Amino acid sequence: MRYTLHQLEIFYKVSKLQSVTKASEALFLTQPAVSIQLKNFQDQFQIPLFEVVGRKIYITEFGKEITLAAEKILGEVNAINYKALSFQGELAGMLKIAIVSTAKYVMPYFLTDFINRHKGVDLSMDVTNKAEVVRSLENNEVDFALVSTIPKHLKINRIQLMDNKLYLIGGKQYKNTEKYISNTEFEQLPLIYREQGSATRNKMEYFIASNKISTYKKMELKSNEALKQAVIAGLGYSIMPLIGIKNELKNGDLQIIPVKKLPMTTEWNLIWLKSKNLSSIAKGFIDNINENKNEVMKIHFKWFDEYL
Incomplete structure (x- = not known):
């Protein structure tokens, strides 16, 4: 052979x-x-x-x-x-990161410079829901995680990368008057949720419960992309992170529906266990993030400023 x-x-x-x-x-x-x-x-x-x-x-x-x-x-x-x-004095080995699904629109931009600079570093990036991300971090299966909600039961270090803004989103079929919709109008919207364990699902449920809104025709989808396509098709409405719908907002397939107390704003955080014995690769990545995160924000996420 x-x-x-x-x-x-x-x-x-x-x-x-x-x-x-x-x-x-x-x-x-x-x-x-x-x-x-x-x-x-x-x-x-x-x-x-x-x-x-x-x-x-x-x-x-x-x-x-x-x-x-x-x-x-x-x-x-x-x-x-x-x-x-x-x-030869170069960084070499595997960098392991777990990220929530929406973070796939964020993490690659903060990785590119580091990976390109260190050709001996290989990347393993698992994209899943929040519950699985936290589990893999807790079990020491990864070096870092990128989340928008900090797991309170873990002792972690973190680097704040950027804001995560969540809006009520509808397709182009919705007739937007640019006025805040009332709770009564909100209750008439068929809502689409992410799956259980998703941070976006948790924030959406928190907003609805805290504003005492009765939900209508609840649907559930297991990925941000599937949810986005369902909203575009007119199946319903959802509270979604701004980060994942840039192009759809630009071309008019999706629109932000004004609602009082929205957007909700959380933070994208790169986190790791305080007890973690960081490798030279992990330490190098932290240094690279601290050195370049402001430049990454300026180059790739300036469009965020268009939405209040």
């Missing part, structure tokens, strides 16, 4: 993501390139590594065994590369 590390990495990524499309995106390769190398890898085994049923790929039991072996091999290769760079 003469398979390459490149083929092994491709198969491992396909196996973990169970999708050629997602693997190609993660590896920054075209789908045909991934498919060709996946076939070349399979051709070296007489036993199937995977099956394709319909348009979905399923990893066989043999394939799962190869996946476990590939994980160990690739881990050792990365360790060699990290050690070589470390001996």
Whole structure:
């Protein structure tokens, strides 16, 4: 057998993501390139590594065994590369971050300079809901988390990055008079919520409860993108973070509906456990954030000032 590390990495990524499309995106390769190398890898085994049923790929039991072996091999290769760079005086290793789903519109801008400056640093960024982010931080599975609500039961250090503003949002079908809507009018709106465990869901429920608003036709969606598309389609209305709807506001697909006591404003915070023994990479990232966060805000988030 003469398979390459490149083929092994491709198969491992396909196996973990169970999708050629997602693997190609993660590896920054075209789908045909991934498919060709996946076939070349399979051709070296007489036993199937995977099956394709319909348009979905399923990893066989043999394939799962190869996946476990590939994980160990690739881990050792990365360790060699990290050690070589470390001996050259460069930062090298894995930076692990967990972020809430809406933070995907924030975190990449604060990572770009650091990752580009340190070629030996690899990034693992898990995008999930608040409950899972806090769990992974608490279990010491990640170096940092980006959240808009600080977990009170954990002793953490933090760096405040920027404001997180939440507005009532509707599609272009809504006839906006630019006057504050009353609670009675609010109660007539079919509302769409994020899933349980989402910080956005918690803030929306807090606003509705504190203003004694009776909800109507409550719907629930598990991602900010799905919720956004539902509002655009006219399925309902939602209280959403401004950060994730910049383009839709600009092109008129979404609009802010004036409501008294909105926007609610929280803060995006990069947090880590006080007890965490930070690696040189983590310390370097903190230094980079403190040095560049104001410039990042100026370049990428100046548009925030357009909305009061």
